[in-house]
Amino acid sequence: MIQDIIINGLINGSIYALLAIGFSLIFGVARLVNIAHTAFYMACAYLIHVGFSYWGLSMPLAIVLSIGLTTIIGLICYRLFIKPIREYEAAVLIATIALGMVFQEVMLIAFKGHMMGVPPVATGFVIVGGVKVANQHLLVLGVAVLTLLATWFLLMKTRVGLAIRCTAQDSEIANLMGMNVDREIMIAVIVSVVLAGVAGAIVVPLRVIDPHMWLPPLIMMLAVVVLGGLGSVKGSFVASYILGFTEAAVAIGVPMGSFLKGSVALSIMIIVLLIRPEGLFGIAFEEER
Amino acid sequence: MLLTVTGLTVVYDRAMIINDLSMKVDAGELVSLVGPNGAGKSTTLRAITGLVAWEKEVLRKTTGGDVTLKGAVVFDGERIENVPAHKIVKKGLIHCPERRRPFRELTVLENLMAGAYLLKDKTEIQSNLEKVYRLFPVLHSRAGQVSGTLSGGEQQMLAIGRSLMFRPRLLCIDEPSTGLAPIMRSEVFNKIEEIRGLGITVLLIEQEVSTVFKMASRNYVLSSGKIIAEGPGADLLADEVIRKTYLGL
Numbered sequence: 382m383i384q385d386i387i388i389n390g391l392i393n394g395s396i397y398a399l400l401a402i403g404f405s406l407i408f409g410v411a412r413l414v415n416i417a418h419t420a421f422y423m424a425c426a427y428l429i430h431v432g433f434s435y436w437g438l439s440m441p442l443a444i445v446l447s448i449g450l451t452t453i454i455g456l457i458c459y460r461l462f463i464k465p466i467r468e469y470e471a472a473v474l475i476a477t478i479a480l481g482m483v484f485q486e487v488m489l490i491a492f493k494g495h496m497m498g499v500p501p502v503a504t505g506f507v508i509v510g511g512v513k514v515a516n517q518h519l520l521v522l523g524v525a526v527l528t529l530l531a532t533w534f535l536l537m538k539t540r541v542g543l544a545i546r547c548t549a550q551d552s553e554i555a556n557l558m559g560m561n562v563d564r565e566i567m568i569a570v571i572v573s574v575v576l577a578g579v580a581g582a583i584v585v586p587l588r589v590i591d592p593h594m595w596l597p598p599l600i601m602m603l604a605v606v607v608l609g610g611l612g613s614v615k616g617s618f619v620a621s622y623i624l625g626f627t628e629a630a631v632a633i634g635v636p637m638g639s640f641l642k643g644s645v646a647l648s649i650m651i652i653v654l655l656i657r658p659e660g661l662f663g664i665a666f667e668e669e670r
Numbered sequence: 671m672l673l674t675v676t677g678l679t680v681v682y683d684r685a686m687i688i689n690d691l692s693m694k695v696d697a698g699e700l701v702s703l704v705g706p707n708g709a710g711k712s713t714t715l716r717a718i719t720g721l722v723a724w725e726k727e728v729l730r731k732t733t734g735g736d737v738t739l740k741g742a743v744v745f746d747g748e749r750i751e752n753v754p755a756h757k758i759v760k761k762g763l764i765h766c767p768e769r770r771r772p773f774r775e776l777t778v779l780e781n782l783m784a785g786a787y788l789l790k791d792k793t794e795i796q797s798n799l800e801k802v803y804r805l806f807p808v809l810h811s812r813a814g815q816v817s818g819t820l821s822g823g824e825q826q827m828l829a830i831g832r833s834l835m836f837r838p839r840l841l842c843i844d845e846p847s848t849g850l851a852p853i854m855r856s857e858v859f860n861k862i863e864e865i866r867g868l869g870i871t872v873l874l875i876e877q878e879v880s881t882v883f884k885m886a887s888r889n890y891v892l893s894s895g896k897i898i899a900e901g902p903g904a905d906l907l908a909d910e911v912i913r914k915t916y917l918g919l
Contacts, residue, residue, distance in 0.1 A: 546775075551771055556721065557756075562724075
């Protein structure tokens with residue numbers, strides 16, 4: 382049972398981390414609360430379904446194309462709907478909620494709300510520590526960990542990453558260092574949507590695709606972000622695994638626990654907001670200028 | 671002339687912050703811009719180094735407030751009043767901001783590297799880093815420390831060091847002594863003298879008039895967005911009206 386919890390926790394945690402880090406990044410760099418973040422995750426899942434089932438593309442090709450297309454859609458959405466109101470946080474919040482709902486309705490019109498699925502890339506299973514683990518789950522875990530490592534490397538070890546982190550902390554000073562803030566924000570948007578796309582791509586064979594699939598991960602992601610501290614990438618990472626493991630422990634350890642999954646996340650969110658509203662690694666906002 | 675400002679006017683919505691300001695800085699000089707709180711010293715600097723232009727660009731096509739910038743800023747023969755800050759830096763006009771503003775969660779070394787963002791040549795970055803460490807040994811010993819945990823004086827050293835990481839030709843320092851202990855203040859002023867000794871032109875914005883007047887070759891006195899006097903420190907101090915009304919000495 383412990384092994385079950387560990388493996389499920391790792392997989393859930395990694396998926397939450399992919400989503401929450403993207404969300405945190407975009408919030409940190411541009412102060413954008415992007416509620417539509419998981420809508421891109423959904424868009425990518427649908428695109429893979431279209432590519433694979435309708436157009437008959439091979440699975441890897443469908444995945445890569447879908448992530449690319451999702452990124453382009455994300456950039457277009459940013460340019461058209463978010464950038465003109467970027468200075469107004471409340472307006473951005475409302476606009477992204479609307480954007481998420483537009484995605485949902487478009488999917489509902491295009492695919493009539495049917496539940497759809499995509500076959501797994503890897504079949505079969507292996508025994509890890511006495512537990513049967515589907516190869517698809519291992520693949521999910523591997524891709525997620527690799528993507529997270531790549532993101533860490535990009536942010537911490539490259540010149541672009543330094544510029545993104547500087548912009549996140551003080552965009553005006555970043556500007557004085559010769560960094561083009563508009564460009565850094567664009568890069569952050571791209572990285573964020575790519576991460577959401579990857580999350581959608583690795584989850585697609587495990588979940589049912591339907592127009593409301595963006596809502597449950599949205600709630601989990603917000604719980605993760607509140608626990609980790611808004612805008613803190615490190616906090617999002619740690620909190621993702623805390624929530625992933627807690628969820629797995631409740632689902633497996635408590636009788637009928639899988640019905641409690643959602644409420645666990647929300648309870649953690651409420652407790653954090655009551656006790657430590659800035660989260661584990663929250664940044665205290667300083668008045669700029 | 672390295673920097674020539676003619677008829678600079680900055681209006682935020684309807685509030686006129688800078689009114690028809692003209693000033694000049696020649697290569698090799700240390701020029702000061704002094705004046706009481708709210709006189710518009712920082713806004714003048716922000717207009718020169720492109721932060722106002724950047725703000726204008728960010729706010730354009732949005733529903734935000736309105737910024738008007740008139741007049742001419744010429745740096746090294748080029749008009750720059752409508753060029754945003756990140757492009758002006760490339761010309762060597764560097765702005766060391768008010769209240770130091772290090773990237774608080776980044777280490778000292780990362781902050782310095784951010785200053786060298788525009789440099790691609792690793793050897794040049796390394797040699798600039800050594801220069802900065804020679805000027806501010808304390809930064810070397812704290813290279814790995816998160817900059818938010820530095821003392822005020824050390825943060826000021828870091829801010830100045832960061833501005834020196836990219837080939838500065840004109841270094842504009844905004845209120846470096848504010849909020850520092852007296853010993854730290856004189857240390858900072860000594861370092862600014864040293865920087866000038868390295869052949870870097872300095873435009874210094876300060877409230878600590880008595881020290882600055884001894885250092886600067888020329889001074890501009892700003893009040894309510896207008897230059898009301900200019901000249902060497904001794905001349906300004908000799909003028910009773912300026913001394914009492916604007917400098918409070």
